[in-house]
Amino acid sequence: MKHTTRLLDIVERSLRGPLMDEEDFNDQHVTQGLARVVKEFDIKVSQDQIVNQDDALADRVWEAAVDFLSECGVYCQTTNRVIEFSKKEIIDILRYAPDTVIVGQGTDAVQEYARKIDDPRRPLLMGSSIGTPIEDEYFIPSMISYIQEPEVDVTMAPTLTNIYGYDIRTRSPLEILSSWREVELTLEAMRRAGRPGMAFTGIGSSISDVGQLSADGPGGLRQTDLHTFGIVSELKTSYEILNKLTHILQRDGVVDPYANPIYGGLGGGMDGQAVLITAAMIALNVVFMATCVGTSPTHPFNFNDTGKELLIPSGLSFQAIARNSKLMSNLTNTPVGGPGTKTLLYECIALTVMMTVSGGSRILGPRSATGSITGHFSGLEARFTGELLTAAAKLDRAKAEEIVQKAYAKYEADLTTQPYGKHFKDVYDLKTVQPTKEWQTMYDEVKNEAAGWGLSFD
Amino acid sequence: MAEQDKLITNLSSALKNGETDEAKQMTQKALDQGLEPLAIIEEILVPALTEIGEKFQKFEIFLPELMMAGEAAEAMTAIVEKATLEAGQPSLNKGTVILGQVEGDMHDIGRNIVGTLLKSHGFKVVDMGRDVPASAFLDAAEKEEADIIALSALMTTTLPAQKRTINLFSEVRKREEFFIVVGGGAVSEEWAKEIGSDGYSVDAAGAVELCKSLMKK
Numbered sequence: 001m002k003h004t005t006r007l008l009d010i011v012e013r014s015l016r017g018p019l020m021d022e023e024d025f026n027d028q029h030v031t032q033g034l035a036r037v038v039k040e041f042d043i044k045v046s047q048d049q050i051v052n053q054d055d056a057l058a059d060r061v062w063e064a065a066v067d068f069l070s071e072c073g074v075y076c077q078t079t080n081r082v083i084e085f086s087k088k089e090i091i092d093i094l095r096y097a098p099d100t101v102i103v104g105q106g107t108d109a110v111q112e113y114a115r116k117i118d119d120p121r122r123p124l125l126m127g128s129s130i131g132t133p134i135e136d137e138y139f140i141p142s143m144i145s146y147i148q149e150p151e152v153d154v155t156m157a158p159t160l161t162n163i164y165g166y167d168i169r170t171r172s173p174l175e176i177l178s179s180w181r182e183v184e185l186t187l188e189a190m191r192r193a194g195r196p197g198m199a200f201t202g203i204g205s206s207i208s209d210v211g212q213l214s215a216d217g218p219g220g221l222r223q224t225d226l227h228t229f230g231i232v233s234e235l236k237t238s239y240e241i242l243n244k245l246t247h248i249l250q251r252d253g254v255v256d257p258y259a260n261p262i263y264g265g266l267g268g269g270m271d272g273q274a275v276l277i278t279a280a281m282i283a284l285n286v287v288f289m290a291t292c293v294g295t296s297p298t299h300p301f302n303f304n305d306t307g308k309e310l311l312i313p314s315g316l317s318f319q320a321i322a323r324n325s326k327l328m329s330n331l332t333n334t335p336v337g338g339p340g341t342k343t344l345l346y347e348c349i350a351l352t353v354m355m356t357v358s359g360g361s362r363i364l365g366p367r368s369a370t371g372s373i374t375g376h377f378s379g380l381e382a383r384f385t386g387e388l389l390t391a392a393a394k395l396d397r398a399k400a401e402e403i404v405q406k407a408y409a410k411y412e413a414d415l416t417t418q419p420y421g422k423h424f425k426d427v428y429d430l431k432t433v434q435p436t437k438e439w440q441t442m443y444d445e446v447k448n449e450a451a452g453w454g455l456s457f458d
Numbered sequence: 459m460a461e462q463d464k465l466i467t468n469l470s471s472a473l474k475n476g477e478t479d480e481a482k483q484m485t486q487k488a489l490d491q492g493l494e495p496l497a498i499i500e501e502i503l504v505p506a507l508t509e510i511g512e513k514f515q516k517f518e519i520f521l522p523e524l525m526m527a528g529e530a531a532e533a534m535t536a537i538v539e540k541a542t543l544e545a546g547q548p549s550l551n552k553g554t555v556i557l558g559q560v561e562g563d564m565h566d567i568g569r570n571i572v573g574t575l576l577k578s579h580g581f582k583v584v585d586m587g588r589d590v591p592a593s594a595f596l597d598a599a600e601k602e603e604a605d606i607i608a609l610s611a612l613m614t615t616t617l618p619a620q621k622r623t624i625n626l627f628s629e630v631r632k633r634e635e636f637f638i639v640v641g642g643g644a645v646s647e648e649w650a651k652e653i654g655s656d657g658y659s660v661d662a663a664g665a666v667e668l669c670k671s672l673m674k675k
Contacts, residue, residue, distance in 0.1 A: 031522045133614045159614045167618035170562030207562045207615050232564050265567040268520040300568060301515070301661040303643040309517060372614060372644050 003249045003289050010083060010242070010287060017073065017081040022236075025082065026266055029072040030234050034272040036071075037064040045270040045312055050408065051354050051401040052316045055117075055323065062320040065278035066090055069235075072279070074287050077232065078239040085286055093286045099326035101291050103154060103254055105224050108197030110153045112292060114326040117319055117359045122393045124362040126226075127152030127382030130332060131204040132371040134158040134424070142424045143189035144433050145379030147198060151386020152379075154226060156201040156364075157186045161374065171208045179206040179215035201226040201256060209243040216247060226256040226292075233259070234266045234276060235283060245288055257284050258294035258332070263309055265300065273297065274313035278320045285327055292361065293321075296332035303370040304336045306347040307415050308408070315358045322359025330362035331355045333385065336414065338369030338376040338421025340439055343414040345446040348385050349407035353455070356392035357400040363389065369420040376420050378427050380435045380443055387447070391455040403453045462491060466502055469534075473506040476526025478533050485534045495542040499535070499550055499580065507531055507578035514571075515663055521571060528574035535580065551582050553605040553673045556598045558586030559642075560619035565612040568642060571662040572608065579666050592623040599627075599636050606669055609655075610642040617644050621653040628654075637672045641665055 020029075037043070041064035043057070052058060070087040085093070099114040112124050127146040134142055139158060146152050162168065163178040182205040190196050202221040206212040212229065215221060227248040231237050248255050259280035261267055267276035281293040295317075297310045305314065314331060321329050333351045337344030348366055355363055366385060369376035392400065421427075427439040435443070451457055465488055472480040488498055510527045513519045535550070542550055557573050559565055566588060573583045584602050586594060599607055607627075609620045620640050627633040637656040640649075650658030656672060659665040 027522070131614055133617070162618075167621060168615065169618065169622065170616070205615060207564075207613065233567055238564075262521075262567045264514070264517050265521045265571075268522065269517065298643070300571060370643070372646055374646075374648075 006289055007246060007249055013083045014076040014079050014081055014242070017076070017083050019080055020075070020082055022075060022077065022080065025075045029082070030266040031268070033068050033072045034267055034275055037068045037275055038271045040064070041067070043271045043275060045274055045316060047270070049401060050308060050311050050315065050350070050404045051357060051397050052319055053397050053401065058316060058319040058323050061274050061278055061316055062324040064275045065282055065320065068275055069279040069282055072235060074283055075236045076238065077236055083237070083287055090282065090286050094282065094325050094327070097285050097325065097327050098291055099328065101254055101328065103224055103226055104199035105197030105222070108195045109224070110199070112328055112361050114328045115322060115359045115361050117322050118357055118396045119359060120393050122389050123356055123360055124153040125151055125382065125386045125389055126154045126156060126201060126330070126362060126364040127379065127386065128156035128201070128365065129158045129377035130156055130365055130367040130371060131159045132367060132377050133161050133374045135161055135375065138375060138424055139185050140189045140192065141428070141430055141433050142375070142377065143186065144193045145424070145428055146382050147190055147193035147195050148433065149379055149383045149386065151383050154199040154201065157182045157204055158377070159205055168205065171210055175206060175208060175211040176214040179203045179211045180220065183215050183220045199225045201228050209240045212244050213247045216251065216253070223251055223253050225254070227253040228256045228258065231257060231259050231284070231288065233262055235280060237287070249289065255289055255291045256294065257288050257290050258296060259284055260296045260298050262298050262300055270309055270313045273310070274316040277313060277317035281317070281321060281327065281329055292328040292330055294330040294332065294364070296334060298334070302336055302415055302418065303334070303372065304415065305332070305334045306336065306351050306411070311350060311354055315354045318355060318358040318360045328361040329359070330364055331360050332367060333363055333365035334367045334370055336370055336418040337411065338373060338419065339378040339381065339424065339427040340422035340442070341419045342442055342446055343411045343419050344368055344381055344421060345384055345443060346407045346410040348381060349388060349450055350404045352385050352388040353392040353395065353400050353404050356389055357395055357397050370418070373420045375423040375425065378424050378435065378439070380427070380439060384443060384447065387457055388455065391457050394456055399454055403450070403455060406453050407450070462493070465491070470502050470506045473503065473530050473534065474510055474527060476523060476530050478530040481530040481534045482537060485537045489537070489541050495538045495545070495547070495550065498538050503531060503534060504579065511575055511578065511663055511666070521567065525570065525574050528578050531578045550580060552580040553669065554582040554584065554602050555606045555608055555669060556584050556586060556595060556602060556604045557608045557610070558590035558595060559588040559610050559612070560616050560623055561589060561591050562619055563611050563613055563616040564588050568612060569610050572610070572641065572665045575662045575666050576669060579670070581669060592619070592626040595623050596626055596630065596632065599632070604636055606637045606639060606672060608665070609638065609640045611640070611645060612643045614644045617649060620645070624653055624655060639665070639668055639672070
């Protein structure tokens with residue numbers, strides 16, 4: 001196993017690093033550390049311009065993030081110690097980061113690759129509601145609505161609301177059963193949609209290590225799928241998380257973790273947030289040996305990432321990574337709008353275009369209606385996202401900024417009213433698994449409007 | 459009078475800036491000068507922290523500043539509460555809230571925001587942390603003689619643990635003794651009603667108002 005030496009090194013550091021109270025880590029390492037580098041590296045993020053046009057600023061964000069991470073480290077909640085890496089170690093490790101990976105099987109396999117700013121190659125699309133709850137009877141049709149779209153490259157399941165009639169309970173037999181059920185249903189949906197080899201991300205239903213590990217193996221999550229786990233905000237881990245990593249490495253699986261900094265939290269405003277998102281994604285590779293690094297920065301009140309306060313630092317962070325490393329980065333689109341609303345489609349335009357020109361490798365979602373409203377998602381928004389990826393890859397940052405601002409103006413007022421839209425069953429014909437006329441018309445209208453702004457869907 | 463006005467202004471500033479030591483000293487000074495404990499809370503602490511809370515909602519300040527102000531407020535409240543009890547007056551505590559992430563949920567930051575704002579508004583908050591089993595909420599509720607149990611879930615996969623926790627209170631016939639409220643990114647109003655909670659708030663400021671309204675019942 002190629003990563004055993006590194007894994008043992010991480011474990012060693014988690015056992016021997018400086019002992020520290022978690023509150024002190026939050027305050028002294030994260031908050032004060034970010035404030036220091038924001039000042040030292042002169043990080044002043046535009047309050048209005050969504051797509052960063054300043055390469056020097058992106059480079060300073062990168063330098064600040066490496067400096068910050070080398071001083072801050074990652075906190076292990078199990079041992080109450082800080083896993084530390086020096087600046088030299090971080091840079092050395094990043095040199096060996098993979099810059100491409102093939103996921104999926106057979107003719108459904110796709111290649112992900114590190115992208116650069118204004119890269120003409122289209123990023124991948126993980127078309128999915130990303131764990132949004134859905135009733136059993138709609139689980140497979142809703143998944144098919146994504147998988148059947150040619151624009152969708154990889155997928156992920158929604159969340160089961162129960163398992164065989166029982167509420168799912170963490171670290172219990174019910175969690176293990178639900179993990180297996182999620183895999184079984186996902187494989188079945190892919191088979192029915194005619195894309196059995198498509199890679200999927202798992203295991204969403206499982207929170208604990210025991211749940212994830214159980215269904216990650218023969219008959220379950222495949223080696224060629226995307227093996228995910230989240231780290232704890234901000235910059236924290238535990239042995240439960242490292243257990244998941246160890247198992248994925250033992251399986252030689254694709255390590256696809258994520259870190260979701262909270263806006264307005266320990267990282268403060270947009271300046272600190274840009275550095276924190278970048279540092280967290282670097283940490284995913286350095287500490288968690290990620291093949292691909294992901295983020296879904298979160299608004300603390302609206303739970304989306306399509307407001308300016310998150311679009312701006314996210315884009316800057318992706319540019320910092322694209323200009324200074326070969327990391328394959330991915331961003332989750334979490335809009336407030338749900339199916340049957342134009343808000344959702346405008347939000348898709350802003351975030352997708354911003355991420356594409358900023359050098360991201362893969363977009364995830366859309367996790368419509370913030371991913372918290374049962375059944376409020378559909379494959380049509382994923383189709384639109386895929387089309388946007390292709391169109392946006394033809395743009396440069398200047399044109400992208402123009403388009404993103406137009407889209408943003410269309411939905412800004414809706415961010416607080418949160419139009420969650422309709423349930424899947426109300427926007428799709430369940431027999432044909434096609435959008436209703438009303439939802440299709442809405443999509444056509446917004447697509448035509450976006451074409452008028454300069455997005456070429458040809 | 460001018461000196462007292464200046465003291466009030468300075469105490470309010472110390473609170474807003476999260477200067478705990480200064481806030482403590484000035485609180486004691488205000489009590490020594492004869493300011494009524496209730497007046498200190500209602501005329502200095504509540505307006506200052508309401509302003510801080512509003513600034514946080516507008517992202518004019520961020521969590522670290524909010525928490526610093528919360529710590530200063532907590533220290534100030536402790537001094538005022540002690541003086542109140544020593545004077546034989548009833549406690550100023552607006553209510554005791556047991557707050558925690560339900561079993562399986564490993565998040566902290568949103569709960570910290572809610573806890574800080576609740577403390578700032580005069581509630582005693584017992585923060586149980588993350589990944590809290592249902593039985594631990596029940597034990598804490600009884601031990602602390604709580605008024606409100608606040609269950610947070612940021613992940614859709616941990617929502618059932620909110621329901622399970624409420625069910626446990628019902629099963630042991632303790633449900634009617636406490637208000638149980640739910641919140642967090644994964645929670646919707648519909649879910650809050652479905653599982654029989656006593657209330658739901660979409661954000662931290664709303665959680666404070668919810669708890670205040672429940673305490674009036």
